[in-house]
Amino acid sequence: MIPEGASLMIGGFMGVGSPHRIIDELVRQGRKNLTVIANDTATPNFAIGRLIAAKLIARLIATHIGLNPETQRQMMVGEIAVELSPQGTLAERIRAGGFGLGGVLTPTGLGTVVAENKPTVVVDGREFLLEKPLTADFALLAAHRADYRGNLEYLLTARNFNMVMATAGRTVIAEPEHIVPTGVIPPDMVATPFVCVDYIIERCAVNGR
Amino acid sequence: MDDKTLIAKRVALEMKEGNLVNLGIGLPTTVPRYLPPGVEVYFQSENGIIGMAPVPGQGMEDPSLTDAGGGFVGAIPGAASIDSCLSFGLIRGGHLDITVLGGLEVDERGQLANWMVPGKMVPGMGGAMDLVTGAIGYFQDVIGFGRRIAMLAVGYGPSEEPGGAEVARWMRTVLPDLTIDWWPVPDPSWIPRT
Numbered sequence: 001m002i003p004e005g006a007s008l009m010i011g012g013f014m015g016v017g018s019p020h021r022i023i024d025e026l027v028r029q030g031r032k033n034l035t036v037i038a039n040d041t042a043t044p045n046f047a048i049g050r051l052i053a054a055k056l057i058a059r060l061i062a063t064h065i066g067l068n069p070e071t072q073r074q075m076m077v078g079e080i081a082v083e084l085s086p087q088g089t090l091a092e093r094i095r096a097g098g099f100g101l102g103g104v105l106t107p108t109g110l111g112t113v114v115a116e117n118k119p120t121v122v123v124d125g126r127e128f129l130l131e132k133p134l135t136a137d138f139a140l141l142a143a144h145r146a147d148y149r150g151n152l153e154y155l156l157t158a159r160n161f162n163m164v165m166a167t168a169g170r171t172v173i174a175e176p177e178h179i180v181p182t183g184v185i186p187p188d189m190v191a192t193p194f195v196c197v198d199y200i201i202e203r204c205a206v207n208g209r
Numbered sequence: 210m211d212d213k214t215l216i217a218k219r220v221a222l223e224m225k226e227g228n229l230v231n232l233g234i235g236l237p238t239t240v241p242r243y244l245p246p247g248v249e250v251y252f253q254s255e256n257g258i259i260g261m262a263p264v265p266g267q268g269m270e271d272p273s274l275t276d277a278g279g280g281f282v283g284a285i286p287g288a289a290s291i292d293s294c295l296s297f298g299l300i301r302g303g304h305l306d307i308t309v310l311g312g313l314e315v316d317e318r319g320q321l322a323n324w325m326v327p328g329k330m331v332p333g334m335g336g337a338m339d340l341v342t343g344a345i346g347y348f349q350d351v352i353g354f355g356r357r358i359a360m361l362a363v364g365y366g367p368s369e370e371p372g373g374a375e376v377a378r379w380m381r382t383v384l385p386d387l388t389i390d391w392w393p394v395p396d397p398s399w400i401p402r403t
Contacts, residue, residue, distance in 0.1 A: 013256040014279030087255065088297025095294055108301060111382045155273035156290050157257040163292040
């Protein structure tokens, strides 16, 4: 379903809350030339680090790649184009893309290289940086449970970017650990409503997480 | 006592009852070990939890509960799971009392101007920039409350001193009406007289 050259948002923070089974399948099928939007690239050959190790990513928008030396190496030699974005800014850019907003006005990054070639806007005397919205062809999420409709429930810090990315992918694929009958997840426990989710695929055991 | 333990112990002395504290990757995650007895603070981890606690013990690790470095942690009763938007809304919006940034991030402030030079280490800013922006919010609050002096304490190693000075230089550009001083303090047990 995911073609070569697709743009992907991938949930997770250092691999916690990442869709490991879908990532494994992308590696197995060798889908090349991907654009990936994610918080980080985990560690070498783990989670999104597996896509890095397999050299499937051409362009990366992330906040932190310090714990994956291979990402840095590929960036240095020009194999990957990397755009680094402050973490709160990345989250809000994805939200803007998913929520139909024209951009984000944030003070983060003013006066630094992050602000280069970006317009600033003054609101009530305070200066803000205008950051553009982000969307992607696919959002690949991990969740604790999904019901048959696609309502998602998360656990603890595995929630991270999954919730907001569910709004910003043109096609949203969720990988829950368990798929349960509709109604098992109470409405108050649903963090991502089914209307955001197009496909669900159960985790099965991969990589121990 | 090694340098890192010393810095962590010194930082822990800054914690006050009821503070909401953010801990970055690396050294900051060791700070909770050295909290003064009887002081209860709430730790936010930027990856999405308020009320982070030490890992409960070997075999009790929860793969869905980690700190910003990906290491296993625990949670206090009454902890709250939050997503990345809310986590950084709290950070950027000035809702934190204390931010503890690791040496990597402080160092990086000084390196920012060079981060696209080939061959140099480029870890990325992660959440550090939002956290420093939150600190600006803290200073603006202090001004709003009519106080005349505020202090931001940053633990650092000697190699990070240029980075610290760079932070001060940058803050002067953001808060031009405020006198901002950078004091390198070699003695980690130094406490300002109030």
